[in-house]
Amino acid sequence: MAISQIAFHVIFTALFIVANVVFVRAILYRLNLVFNARKAHGTENFLEHKNWEFRIKSFVLNVILQKKNFKEPLRGIMHAFVFYGFVTYLLHTTSQFISGVFGYALDDPYKFTLVGSVFGETANHYYEAALQVVSILVLVGLGFFAWRRWIQKAKGLDVHSPASAIVIGMISLLMLSTLLGEGARAVGAEYANPFHDAAPIAAGIGAVWEAIGIEYSSADLVFQIMWWTHILSVFAFMLYVPTSKHAHLIFAPFNYFLQSDTPKGALSKLNLEDETAVWGVTRTEDFPWPNLLDGLSCIECGRCQVQCPANRTGKVLNPKAIIVELKHALMDKMPEVVSIRETNPEGAADAVAALDTSVIGKYEGLSEEALWGCTTCYACVEACPVGNNQVNAIMEMRRHLVLVESSFPAELQGAFVNMENNSNPWGVAAHSRADWAEGLGVKTMAEDSNVDVLYWVGCAGAFDDRNKRIAQSFVKIMQKADVKFGILGTEEGCSGDSARRGGNEYLYQTLAQSNVDTMNGYNVKKVVTACPHCYNTIKNEYPQFGGNFEVVHHSEFINELAKDGKIEVGVAEDANAGKYTYHDSCYIGRYNDNYENPRDLVKKVSGGKLAEPVDHHSKGLCCGAGGAQMWMEEHGERVNFKRSNQLLDTGATTIATACPFCITMITDGVKQEGKIEEVKVKDIAELVAENLK
Known part of the structure; x- marks a missing residue:
């Protein structure tokens, strides 16, 4: 050579x-x-x-x-x-x-x-x-x-x-x-x-x-x-x-x-009885490892930022910054943690605890204001091309703020107290939970538990005057279809969605376990509800507490009744003169991939016509009430006003929704524009009930 x-x-x-x-x-x-970092929920059975x-x-x-x-x-x-x-x-x-x-x-x-x-x-x-x-x-x-x-x-x-x-x-x-x-x-x-x-x-x-x-x-x-x-x-x-x-x-x-096959809509369950358990996270090494892997995976393309309703309305929350800052924390804080664990295994716990590895308030993108701006709408997760989950990371930090530091928006305190004392965020007396059904001939499970389906009314349907009308419309539909159903009445409690998304895992678990015990006591098999938040938590999170039920959102339930010929839905009288649009609920859409059932129902009423807003289906803009935002004050441009204007821009005379939070927020947005007299905001159950043949 x-x-x-x-x-x-x-x-x-x-x-x-x-x-x-x-x-x-x-x-x-x-x-x-x-x-x-900490082991992650859903990765314990990695080899299954x-x-x-x-x-x-x-x-x-x-x-x-x-x-x-x-x-x-x-x-x-x-x-x-x-x-x-x-x-x-x-x-x-x-x-x-x-x-x-x-x-x-x-x-x-x-x-x-x-x-x-x-x-x-x-x-x-x-x-x-x-x-x-x-x-x-x-x-x-x-x-x-x-x-x-x-x-x-x-x-x-x-x-x-x-x-x-x-x-x-x-x-x-x-x-x-x-x-x-x-x-x-x-x-x-x-x-x-x-x-x-x-x-x-x-x-x-x-x-x-x-x-x-x-x-x-x-x-x-x-x-x-x-x-x-x-x-x-x-x-x-x-x-x-x-x-x-x-x-x-x-x-x-x-x-x-390395993704887990747990449902998109399920947050991890904290073991509140374990004295060594981490109650939320602020220290870098306490994050579940997928949150930190997300940081390394991030390309900083900004798709999550572009879709985030909080960021789109001028809030400080930037989901891209959340993930990027976690990457910085990983590279800044974890090397010393790993070095201590490898060189001094026996004394590692105390030595690591002495380190300053906290992230909340230490990195610009991880301020408390940013963390409390999230509506948990999942738009950032849906948009991310590399599989990051910004919502899970935010929820881990919210839990720490609530459970460890007792640091959360003052308005949320009222909702927590109301859920704890009266099992509903409004604070209405719990004994009046079934008053909405007076005169409708609806039986409670205590009166007759031999039913095919339990109608989970939810706090909004039971206590909010506007949403009571939706519950009554849904009852009318089920009775028309001869569905054998019952309600829990005063035995029903808050599903706990706002408590969990508000970071109060302790309160959530108390509410969830009580509800699961009640439903299991009646041997409930199938649950239908008009609230996407109740739907998501009962379907995807109650199994963590032994509550394994078939859970159906009322949009799917009503659509199946129509497909099976148990009800016949006519075209509305104003269908020719008016225009219909539909607002996607985040918790039945992005979280549970239910986009077409509500649209099918709106099309039946409108004669097949449906005007889509600029953001729809998986890109639908949040109403702004999720993630416990319903009970907090919003500063600056309101998300629900931005979304309402998108819906109004379609020229619709009827805006259809499928969520009690959404109908409240969109109605407020239409009122803000001074169009509440000319544009109707209705739940799909109301539209169907009004047009039953």
Whole structure:
């Protein structure tokens, strides 16, 4: 072997080893920090087959097929160009690594190719030709993202982002070096073979090289320069990416594969009887590890920020900042925690406790004002392309503020006291819970428990005058369909949704366990409710307390009655003259994927016509009342006013809702615009009851 060949082999192999060692160590270092945090709810049975099946499906859909990215079609396509470009390049770059390590690259970089060695030289020529097309598509994608960030200056993106410039520059260099190198190979006789026509891009670039004076004799030098440019760019990319926000390339796949198959609408259950349990979180090491993995996975694309109703109305909450600040906390605080645990295992607990690892109020994005601005609408989680869950992290910190520091908005104190004393947030006497049903012939479970379905009325249906009419309309529908149902009456308590989302896990568990015991005492099998918040908590969270019921939202229940022919819904008299629109409830939509049942009912009443607001279905804008916001004061622009204006902009004369909180908030918004006389706001149960044949 010639001296130059030996030198080449040694230099390349050294660079290869260093780049890979640094790359792997950076990844393992960060994963070690993450997994030194608290175990997460839902990951205890990691090896169960059903969890593996769920995780594999999550990985395939969202990593391989890019499902979440395509929720924004144009951006999804452009990201697919870049992502699938990387996938396509894997064989090409691996071939280059092998050629370099074994010294082939000095004489002929194409002496060895993975595609050629497995499928033959013909297949390799076509692969390389396809790679050139892919390179162009990657450059198109990069150009699009550069335009969005620095020209369009899209909301949610940091226009002063050197990391983005570095990565876009690196990837562009990877693509250009390949294209220019292939063009150099096409100069002169190199491509005078049957595959010349299969590589028109390289042939075209080769023609440009020839036009500027590069001849066949010097084209090989150009190719070698481009080859080294490409491979050194790959090594630089490996060194830089794990330490940057573009580490999402590595950690987002972990994020999707390690997801739990617990329901979207279920928060974790605290063990309140365990003296060592963590009651909410402010210390970095106490966060469940998925919250910290979210930080590493975040690409800072701002999709969550753009969709957040609080952020859209000028509040300080920024869900992107929540996740980014958790990443900063991970890298700032956890190294010392891990070091103590590894060097002094026996005294680690006391030593770690002495550290200042708290995050609330210590990082700009994690202020108490920001945490209390969340409506828990799940829009941020739905929008995130890398599988982050901002809501869970916020709820962990809210629990700490309430249970440990007793620090929460003063107005929330009244709701907590009312739920504790009267089992409803309004504070109305509990003995009047069944008064709404007087004269309707509705029996309680105590009077007759031999029923097919329990109607869970909820606090709004029982105590709020506007929502009492909805409960009465729903009863009318069930009686028309001869449904055998009962209510709990005064035995029904608050479902506890506002307590749990308000951070008061202790109060929530008291309410939930009482309700579960009552329903189990009557051997309840099926529950129907008109409140999405009650629906979500009974369906997805009561199983944590032994409450395993079939739970149906009234939109689905009524729609099934209509489909089965048990009721017949006519077209409303004003259907021809008016226009109907529908407001999506977050807790039956994003949380439970129930979008079409309520729409089906509205279409029956409207004669098939439905005008969608600008934000609808999975992008529907929250009414602003979720996450216990119903009981708190909102400052600045009100979310419900913004949403009401979107609905009014459709020109609708009837706005349909399917949630007691939503109907209250949207009605207030329509009143604010002075249109309450000309625009009706009604629950779907009212619309159906008014138009029963």
